Amino acid sequence: MIFTSLKFLTFAVLTLVGYFALPKKLRWIWLTALSVYFYLCVGLKYGVFLLVSLLSVWLCGLYVKKGRWVLVLTLLVNLGLLAVLKYAAFAVTNLNRLPFVAIPVPEFVAPLGMSFYTFLSVSYIMDVYRELSEPQKNPLKLLLYLSFFPHITQGPIDRYETLAPQLFEGHSFDYARCAVGLRRALWGFFEKLVIADRLGLLVDPIFAAPGNYNGMEVLIAIFAYAIQIYADFAGYMDIACGLCEVLGIRLTENFDAPYFSASVPEFWRRWHMSLGSFFRDYLFYPVLRSGWMRKLKKKVGDRKKANKLATVIALAVVWTATGIWHGSAWHYIAWGMYYGGLIIASELIQFKRHLPKPLQVLRTFLLVLFGYVIFRSDNLARAWEILVQLTRFGDSGANLGLDTPDLIVACVATAILLVHDILRIRGKRPGELVAALPLPLRWVLVYVCVLSVVIFGVYGPEYNAASFIYFAF
């Protein structure tokens, strides 16, 4: 059930009406039932894996104090399932390249959102183990946390301690909050349907056959992809957060004007923030504070050098994991290592910090664009082909996949997104600014946005609304 489908809109309206119509005590049960229905709409068989995850995590929460082995076993079950279903085929395919190895390639399909609910599970059990969260005794409540439909397919990776109390509390209806939430969801639809899906029409053919295009056209496609993936993912987040806002639930924010970052580390503090903080708390810190790391640091002796070495090792682990998490393909691993390399370099080398801020932002954006070449390409050979094609000049004779009016719409919509993010970096919240406008002006803006989505949105019977990019992860 894609967020931009009519089916989901009906589902969302039903969710909101039912939530506020029911007594407060029953509201979390309503959300649980809807979340399970939402998930099972994808396929009944996928529910089995969610159930295994839920049971293991629930039992772990209850018995983790019996010993560290309970935690380790639960981590093995959950991460093991993810590894087998998502990466077994990739691993076997690569093993088969070795001489005398011929293992049948398994045809597993990872359930929708598995990467996300596995991380939610890991986050919950780690927090219970660290005594940062109380174990949840009611498995249905834990099921709601894991399967909550706004976050199960694409995140954010909310912490149990922050989200769970909000889920279980029956929130009262609040008109002002409802208006803010609906406006945010509307903005999300604008980002997804007007910007992301339109730019997708330009990006897809060029990344599929870069040889048919000249350097400038390929460059435009890379730039357009940067806007597309941001509008797509942030659009999803705005729809999810907006809907939750109406319910009185605040999800963790995932974006904060990332393309205005002055460095690559800053970019990753502003892009997919919940994934970054997940890796920081559950991988980076544990690696840095592990027993073997302490021993290694003692061997090095000099504290500053030892800390640098430890940081480099931990960053390499985290970024390799980040790459692998995004998909079972070498180009994702290469992409993770590319960022790992950049962030390690920024730790070891003092880049010129006296550059004017706009130039620092431009430098970071260019590095991010290069990353997208690796990330968006189907494989490393295609990424190389795109880079080579960037040096080809002359008329390609190809068209860009978008006609002039569509290009104008894409440019104007992107400019609006730019203004939105400029407001964010200046510390202003666009949603609050709109809420502070005089009532007539606010309604004009809402109507303009609705009409823009209806008129300029890329959808309709002849065109299937593209799946959200992060559904794949």
Added chain:
Amino acid sequence: MNRTEIFEQLNEVFRDVFDDPSITVTEQTTAADIEGWDSLMHISLISAVEDAFDLSFPMKTVLAMKNVGDMVNAIADRL
């Protein structure tokens, strides 16, 4: 070691870790007040504090520290 002495020693650690002899931390000092105090430096700082005071923080404590006051409390609890 009283709270003032902890602060004195902690200032030395901060100055050394962040290479800034002008740093003076207070109960309310947070990561936002010191340039370069990000998630990477946080762990380096924690290690340096652990070495300086010859103690070890559990992960729960490391993640729960919201300002230097919390850090001083955690040190005082373990001395």
